[in-house]
Amino acid sequence: MSYSDKVLDHYSHPRNVGSMDKGSTDVGTGLVGAPECGDVMKLQIKVNPETSVIEDAKFKTFGCGSAIASSSLATEWVKGKTVDEALQIKNTDIVKELSLPPVKIHCSVLAEDAIRAAIHDWKKKRETAKPETVEARS
Amino acid sequence: MSTDVKTMPQEQLVAANGVKLPIYMDNHATTPLDPRVLEEMLPYFMEKFGNAASRNHSFGWAGEEGVETARERVAKLVGATTKEIIFTSGATESDNLAIKGVAEMYKEKGNHIITAVSEHKAVLDTCKRLEKYCYRVTYLPVQKDGLVDLDDLKRAIDDKTILVTIMAANNEIGVLQPVAEIGKLCRERGVIFHSDATQAVGKVPVDVNKQNIDVMSISAHKMYGPKGVGALYVRRKNPRVQISAIIDGGGHERGMRSGTLNVPGIVGLGKACLICMEDMPKESCHLAGMRNRLRDNIMGRLDEVYINGSMEHRLPGNLNISFAYVEGESLLMGINDVAVSSGSACTSATLEPSYVLKALGTGDDLAHSSIRFGIGRFNTEAEIDYVADRVVETVQRLRELSPLYEMAKEGVDLKQVKWAAE
Structure with a gap:
């Protein structure tokens, strides 16, 4: 497998590695993949409740180099976006940016899933915390 | 891998x-x-380029001499005689020749083959192909340590079993199977025992008589020899094992493997065996x-x-x-x-x-x-x-x-x- 320089860069210098308090209402956690499949990504976002802007993002990934790179890139991309903007990120954008070979496309799919799962988790928490806000929004 | x-x-x-x-x-x-192997091979590319099958001139004799010296060295490393060594293009061909050759030769006797799930693909896929031609294959499980359970093997052998093929050393985990015990069991039950010894020969002692091996695959490039050359040991007596050829042609290697011999490669295999034996x-x-x-x-x-x-x-x-x-x-x-x-x-x-x-x-x-x-x-x-x-x-x-x-x-x-x- 020969990787692009961007993948190698993310592998060697992963951005935003770490964990946030998953109990916090402002934090959304996405945990996707399975150890048996050789890929597990945990992506966390910290969202400003007023603006819905993702102010911080962290990840940890068990997986091959392109899985690490895909999730590292995902954290870079979601930061500063609103949750609705972040939901627009497609796995094909990640494939393009990292020049992933066809056998590694599933890594980008997993990264997209991780973003969605984190946002879903944050939304769910917010609904539980402030049910009236949800009604107003829907 | x-x-x-x-x-x-x-x-x-x-x-x-x-x-x-x-x-x-x-x-x-x-x-x-190994540099010593290369040195031994070099003359056989240009000076001694003759076809080992050319019986009527000195060029052919020189090639044949190189091949026969190599045959002695291979045989000696595994306790065989020179007539029991067939040169091939490598262990994959040797495995194919052993399994398909025995299956074809002994099809009147039975159609059952026993192997193990941890074998190399050269063995497993050959067995799978034979399943398409009405052969029955038992894939023995291995234990947690990678070894075949001899009781499983005992139970698997039936009156239609013609061949047991179990590797000597595994290519991924290096686990050594109880080859001598498997050989003994096969001999008692009158079943031919083939072992893919690609990873074992030259690394650990292998003796076809002490271990009751009937057919055995050998590769040069796993023991500091050249790629593209290997050998198959085929027992000549106690019992005599016969195999059908899978490559037809000029009848080289006593009819079991036609095709002009890869003289420099074979010379290299021989030298690699000699060094392994000494060291x-x-x-x-x-x-x-x-x-x-x-x-x-x-x-x-x-x-x-x-x-x-x-x-x-x-x-x-x-x-x-x-x-x-x-x-x-x-x-x-x-x-x-x-x-x-x-x-x-x-x-x-x-x-x-x-x-x-x-x-x-x-x-x-x-x-x-x-x-x-x-x-x-x-x-x-x-x-x-x-x-x-x-x-x-x-x-x-x-x-x-x-x-x-x-x-x-x-x-x-x-x-x-x-x-x-x-």
Whole structure:
């Protein structure tokens, strides 16, 4: 497998590695993949409740180099976006940016899933915390 | 298993402790040619280029002489006679010839073949093909340590069994099967015993008579000989074994393998066998010492590291370890100045983790996390120490990055987690 320089860069210098308090209402956690499949990504976002802007993002990934790179890139991309903007990120954008070979496309799919799962988790928490806000929004 | 070679730096670098990079530690995939082997081969490319089958001039005789000397050396290494050695293009061809050749020759006697799930694909896929032609194949399981259970074998043999094919040493985990016991059992039951001894010959003592082997595959490039050449041992007496040819033509190699002989390659195989025979006692101690040094060096500094397969019944140069919570391909990327292999799906053509490790009952998660170290004749202790350091630092770095390691440290039972992808 020969990787692009961007993948190698993310592998060697992963951005935003770490964990946030998953109990916090402002934090959304996405945990996707399975150890048996050789890929597990945990992506966390910290969202400003007023603006819905993702102010911080962290990840940890068990997986091959392109899985690490895909999730590292995902954290870079979601930061500063609103949750609705972040939901627009497609796995094909990640494939393009990292020049992933066809056998590694599933890594980008997993990264997209991780973003969605984190946002879903944050939304769910917010609904539980402030049910009236949800009604107003829907 | 496959090796991540394209990410390896091509230029020769030197590490802090003086070792030259990249380091080759994948000697189960192939070995470098021993310079003494090359020296022996060289005259057979230009000066002694004759066809060993040309019986009526000196060019042919020179080639034949080279081939016959090699045949003696191969035979001697495994306790065979020269007439029992057939030269082939390598172990894959030898396995094909052995299994298909016996199946065809003995089809009147029966149609049942027994093998094991951890065999090399050259054996497994040959057996699978025969299943399409009305042969019945039993794939024996292996135990947690990688060894075949002799009672399973005993039970599997029936009155239609014509062949048992079990490897001597496994190419991934280096586990040595109880070949002598299997051979004895087959002899008692009147079943032909073939062993793919590709990884074993030249590394550990192999004797076709003491171990009751009837047919045996040998490869040159796993023992510091050239690629593209191998041999098949076929027993001539007690009992006499016959095989049908799968390549037809000029009737070379007593009709069992037609085709002009690869004289330089065969000469190289012979020399490689001679060197292995002379050096084996010293070399196997040295390799086992380095292997244990690597193991202790890694396991002394990392937790949750698991050895795959028996340590007791194992090739001296093999170490196969799973590093929990770290995916194998990402580990290979981190040690890209060291050539080793992984059982991870990401490094295989099929995108499936190692079937050998799965056969041991190793979970898929740990199969993805496995690395095979193949230590060979030309590795040094300084290289071992460098590799151990690189592995330890890379595993530590990747574990800091691993959500699984974090969860395990928090006390989460990963087996109980309901994973989204399942």
